[in-house]
Every structure is written in C-alpha cells, then in structure tokens.
Amino acid sequence: MEIEYQIKPVHGDKKRYLDLLLTGDESEKMIDRYLPRADMYVMYISGIAAGVCAVTRESDSLVEIRNIAVRAEYRRMGLGHELLRFVEEQYSSCDLCLGTGETPSTLHFYNTAGYTYSHRIKNFFIDNYDHAIIEEGVRLTDMIYLKKARRHKNM
Numbered sequence: 001m002e003i004e005y006q007i008k009p010v011h012g013d014k015k016r017y018l019d020l021l022l023t024g025d026e027s028e029k030m031i032d033r034y035l036p037r038a039d040m041y042v043m044y045i046s047g048i049a050a051g052v053c054a055v056t057r058e059s060d061s062l063v064e065i066r067n068i069a070v071r072a073e074y075r076r077m078g079l080g081h082e083l084l085r086f087v088e089e090q091y092s093s094c095d096l097c098l099g100t101g102e103t104p105s106t107l108h109f110y111n112t113a114g115y116t117y118s119h120r121i122k123n124f125f126i127d128n129y130d131h132a133i134i135e136e137g138v139r140l141t142d143m144i145y146l147k148k149a150r151r152h153k154n155m
Contacts, residue, residue, distance in 0.1 A: 003045060003074075003077060003079065004045070004046075005043050005044060005045045005050065005079065005082070006043070006044045007041050007042070007043045007044075007082075007083065007086045008041065008042055008044065009039065009040065009041055010040040010041065010042055014035050014038070014040045014054075015035070017040070017042060017049055017052050018031070020042075020049060020051070020052040020069050020071065021035070021052060021054065021067055021069065023069035023070075023071070023072075024052070024067040024068055024069030025066075025067050026129070026131075026133060027128075027129055027130075029130075030128065030129070031054075031067065034054065034056055034066045034067075035054060035066075037056055038054040038055060038056050038066055038067075039054070039055045039056075039057075039090075040052065040053070040054045040055075041053045041055075041083070041086065041087065041090075043070075043079060043082070043083050043086075045074065045079075048071075049071075050070060050071050050074045050079065051068075051069060051070040051071065051074065051079055051080065051083050052067065052068070052069050053065065053067065053068045053069075053083050053084075053086075053087050054066045054067040054068075055087055055090075055091065057094075058097075060094075061093070061094055061095060062094055062095050062096075062097065063091045063094045063095075063096055063097075064096070064097050064098060064099075065084075065087060065096060065097070065098040066098075068080065068083060068084065068087075068098075070083070080109065081109075081112075081113055084113050085113075088148070088150075091150075092150060093150065094150060095147060095148065095149050095150055096115075096147065096148045096150070097118060097145055097146065097147045097148075098110070098115070098145070098146055099121070099124070099143040099144065099145050099146075100143065100144055100146065101125065101133065101135050101138075101140040101143070101144070102138070102140065102141075102142060102144050103135045103136045103138050103140075104136065105136060106135070107144070107146075110146050113148075114148050115146035115147065115148045116146060116147060116148070117144065117145075117146060118145040118146055118147040119145045120142045120143065120144050120145065121142060121143040121145070122141075122142050123141055123142065124141075124142060124143035125140040125141055125142070125143065126141055
C-alpha cells in the first residue's frame with residue numbers, strides 16, 4: 001500500500017515540531033545547538049506531521065543530517081527512506097554525513113540507504129547528555145558518523 005505524503009520546508013517557528021525532533025534527539029538542549037542554522041523539512045500525511053528532518057550546511061560541499069525522525073505509527077513503511085531521498089535530492093551537489101548511535105536497526109537503516117562508516121566520536125553521548133541514552137537495550141556511548149558521497153554532475 002502506497003502512502004501519499006508531502007514534504008515541505010519549515011519557515012519560521014521550527015520548535016513547533018519539537019515533539020518529533022525529540023524522537024530523533026532526546027535532548028532539547030542539543031537540538032537548540034543546531035536548529036537555528038538548520039534547514040528543516042516536515043513530511044505530512046493527511047495534514048499530520050509524520051516525519052521531520054533537520055540539515056545543516058557544514059561547507060559548500062558537505063551537509064549534515066542532524067535529526068531525522070518518523071512518528072511511531074508511521075514507522076516501517078519506508079517513509080524514513082523517502083525523507084532521506086528527499087533530502088539527498090535537495091542537496092544533490094553535496095556529500096552527506098550524519099551522526100547516530102550504535103544500534104543494529106539504526107545502522108541497518110542507514111546502510112540500506114547507502115551510508116557507510118566514516119568515524120566515531122568517543123564518549124559523545126556520555127559527555128553531551130545529562131542522562132543515559134538507551135536504544136534497543138544498548139547504552140549509547142560513542143557517536144558513529146556515517147557518510148554518503150554524492151555523484152557530482154559535470155557542468
């Protein structure tokens with residue numbers, strides 16, 4: 001069954017989607033560090049904000065996906081991959097990177113979308129969050145950075 005959706009950029013108050021952003025990043029303090037300079041996109045299904053993605057430009061040729069999340073009731077329907085594809089198209093001239101926790105399902109999600117290991121930041125979750133972050137029964141310690149190089153078009 002194909003789900004109809006629209007993805008729109010967010011102008012103005014990005015924090016009105018804080019509930020969704022907190023699904024992708026448990027710390028409002030951390031979200032506040034990147035959200036002011038992020039481009040943000042929301043996926044709507046029947047007028048409901050079902051997914052969100054925040055992206056920052058790190059250089060002329062690199063963007064970082066800072067937050068991507070889909071509401072629980074819309075997961076496992078391919079919508080996260082659709083949101084990723086949309087962002088990749090928006091920044092088609094750039095390489096992409098993202099940081100994530102080291103959990104099997106999360107790494108599988110990004111690997112199937114073509115993202116590969118880049119590097120890790122030791123103790124990132126311990127040093128930057130005021131509480132333990134537990135996903136799939138795993139306490140997150142290091143942030144794993146993944147990358148996806150774009151096929152740059154010759155002009």
